[in-house]
Amino acid sequence: MESIAFLSRQGLAEHLLQSVVVGGLVVVALCIVGNEIIRNHARVSGLKGPKGWPIVGNLLDIRINAALKFQEYAKKYGDVYQVQLGNTCVVVVNSAAAAKTLFISNSQALSSRPITYTFHKLASSSSGLTIGTSPYDDSLKKKKKGAAVALNRPAIQTYIPYLDLETKTFIQDLFNFGKAGTVAINPLPMSQRLSMSLVMTINWGVRIASIEDELFKEIVLVEEELNRVRSTVGNSQDHIPLLRLNPFSTISVKAREMRQRRDRYIAKLDADLAEKVAKGTNKPCVQASVIKYKEVELNESELRAISLSMLAGGFETVTTTMQWSIAYLAQHPEIQDKAYEEIRRFQGSNEPLCDAADDQKCAYVLAIVKEALRYFSVIPLALPRESIKDIEYNGITIPAKSTVYMNAWACNHDPELWTNPDIFLPERWLERPDNPVFTFGLGFRMCVAHILATRELYIILMRLLSSFRIEAPEEIKCDPRSDMTNPQDLIMSPKPYRVLCVPRDEAKLREALSAAE
Numbered sequence: 001m002e003s004i005a006f007l008s009r010q011g012l013a014e015h016l017l018q019s020v021v022v023g024g025l026v027v028v029a030l031c032i033v034g035n036e037i038i039r040n041h042a043r044v045s046g047l048k049g050p051k052g053w054p055i056v057g058n059l060l061d062i063r064i065n066a067a068l069k070f071q072e073y074a075k076k077y078g079d080v081y082q083v084q085l086g087n088t089c090v091v092v093v094n095s096a097a098a099a100k101t102l103f104i105s106n107s108q109a110l111s112s113r114p115i116t117y118t119f120h121k122l123a124s125s126s127s128g129l130t131i132g133t134s135p136y137d138d139s140l141k142k143k144k145k146g147a148a149v150a151l152n153r154p155a156i157q158t159y160i161p162y163l164d165l166e167t168k169t170f171i172q173d174l175f176n177f178g179k180a181g182t183v184a185i186n187p188l189p190m191s192q193r194l195s196m197s198l199v200m201t202i203n204w205g206v207r208i209a210s211i212e213d214e215l216f217k218e219i220v221l222v223e224e225e226l227n228r229v230r231s232t233v234g235n236s237q238d239h240i241p242l243l244r245l246n247p248f249s250t251i252s253v254k255a256r257e258m259r260q261r262r263d264r265y266i267a268k269l270d271a272d273l274a275e276k277v278a279k280g281t282n283k284p285c286v287q288a289s290v291i292k293y294k295e296v297e298l299n300e301s302e303l304r305a306i307s308l309s310m311l312a313g314g315f316e317t318v319t320t321t322m323q324w325s326i327a328y329l330a331q332h333p334e335i336q337d338k339a340y341e342e343i344r345r346f347q348g349s350n351e352p353l354c355d356a357a358d359d360q361k362c363a364y365v366l367a368i369v370k371e372a373l374r375y376f377s378v379i380p381l382a383l384p385r386e387s388i389k390d391i392e393y394n395g396i397t398i399p400a401k402s403t404v405y406m407n408a409w410a411c412n413h414d415p416e417l418w419t420n421p422d423i424f425l426p427e428r429w430l431e432r433p434d435n436p437v438f439t440f441g442l443g444f445r446m447c448v449a450h451i452l453a454t455r456e457l458y459i460i461l462m463r464l465l466s467s468f469r470i471e472a473p474e475e476i477k478c479d480p481r482s483d484m485t486n487p488q489d490l491i492m493s494p495k496p497y498r499v500l501c502v503p504r505d506e507a508k509l510r511e512a513l514s515a516a517e
């Protein structure tokens with residue numbers, strides 16, 4: 001009797017277990033089917049493009065190098081197509097001609113940014129968004145106007161003394177840490193200090209004088225982590241909502257921690273400046289003087305957004321462009337020697353610290369800057385856009401609220417624009433100085449500081465190449481297609497390396513640097 005009861009209990013338990021498993025599988029299958037229907041519905045009607053796998057879409061295919069993979073897809077699907085990143089349908093633009101049509105002719109329609117889970121919900125500052133991550137609204141227009149006033153040509157003219165001081169300190173650092181060319185060094189912290197100090201001086205009137213500064217180290221660490229958090233394609237949870245339920249997600253923990261740490265130093269910088277303003281001891285700077293742009297009338301959170309944007313936009317971008325360039329130039333002495341000759345000829349003297357006020361008049365050095373911006377394309381997918389109204393493109397309607405990526409890498413390497421686009425060749429810019437560079441984006445949301453950034457890179461390279469011969473003590477891998485530190489970062493940086501900065505004329509350089517002190 002007992003054994004019959006036992007068997008029937010066991011049978012019941014097995015049956016229950018089977019029902020739970022089958023029920024669970026049915027629910028999962030229904031969820032997948034439901035999700036597929038939603039995803040299919042979200043696709044742009046009539047636009048070609050790969051659908052990828054259920055749930056993940058094309059995310060797995062673009063892990064190694066999204067911009068290159070998108071460029072490859074263009075051969076099959078055309079210059080403009082759609083991909084499926086998890087649940088997000090993205091329109092990708094891959095040629096110079098298509099980018100001009102979409103981002104310039106439809107500038108206003110493509111004036112917003114999509115909201116992402118990892119950055120916007122977890123990591124963005126409690127007191128507001130940066131300009132680069134703000135969707136389109138009236139507040140964004142005011143923030144952009146404030147930044148434009150701070151970064152237009154007349155304003156940049158007033159920053160020449162800052163450019164002068166920071167680039168001199170850069171040369172001094174390379175000379176000192178590299179012990180006059182006898183010790184191989186990684187130039188990264190020196191470039192980071194330069195670009196960070198410049199934007200901090202412009203914004204808050206305070207410098208970072210040394211790479212040993214604790215605030216410098218904190219900002220470097222936090223901004224580098226945020227670069228990961230802002231990844232366009234690397235955070236799966238941005239595109240697969242189910243993953244947001246994971247309570248142990250390391251990227252979510254990092255995002256929250258970095259937000260708090262960033263809020264702390266921005267608040268401290270603002271408070272220190274407010275104190276100086278009250279005492280009348282502040283240096284002229286954007287934050288202190290923005291109140292005088294009466295026509296803009298920014299509130300506190302909009303002012304804070306400008307500060308955040310200066311650091312987020314102006315620090316890693318310039319640094320990584322320099323870091324790739326130095327790696328490449330170290331292995332191409334012929335480009336360095338040509339630049340050195342051109343600088344000497346242009347200046348008519350043997351002065352290592354070239355004139356900081358020179359506005360990009362040495363054509364060959366400007367050509368190196370433009371080629372570095374093009375060839376390395378440090379933000380390969382620019383910053384994502386969202387359309388605010390329907391766009392007609394080649395008979396297809398890209399509806400409002402679509403996410404659109406400009407593949408800046410593909411546009412910069414477009415064979416319709418350049419012969420041998422995969423070769424680093426500054427001379428191409430002497431032949432076609434007016435060709436476009438896509439590295440700063442295009443249209444309404446184009447980089448607000450592209451004039452400052454180009455001028456900064458120019459004067460850094462002028463002084464660097466006229467002061468030193470850069471030598472590679474060992475091979476440095478610096479192919480932008482494969483040698484990045486983390487292919488999922490928003491801003492791509494090369495792996496760490498070391499170079500020797502050998503003074504071209506040590507006595508003359510010592511003299512110039514000591515005169516500058």
Ligand code: HEM
Pocket residue numbers: 131132133134144147199309310311313314315317318321378379382383384439440441442443444445446447448449450452453
């Ligand atoms: C080599 C240096 C730089 C590169 C490659 C770069 C690249 C970019 C790119 C690709 C965008 C998005 C453009 C688009 O959506 O079309 C952007 C936006 C922006 N950049 Fe830069 N940038 C650089 C330097 C700077 C500097 C020095 C600053 C500030 C001092 C800055 C501030 C900004 C801001 C505020 C935006 C947001 C514009 C908006 O969303 O309306 N950038 N930048």
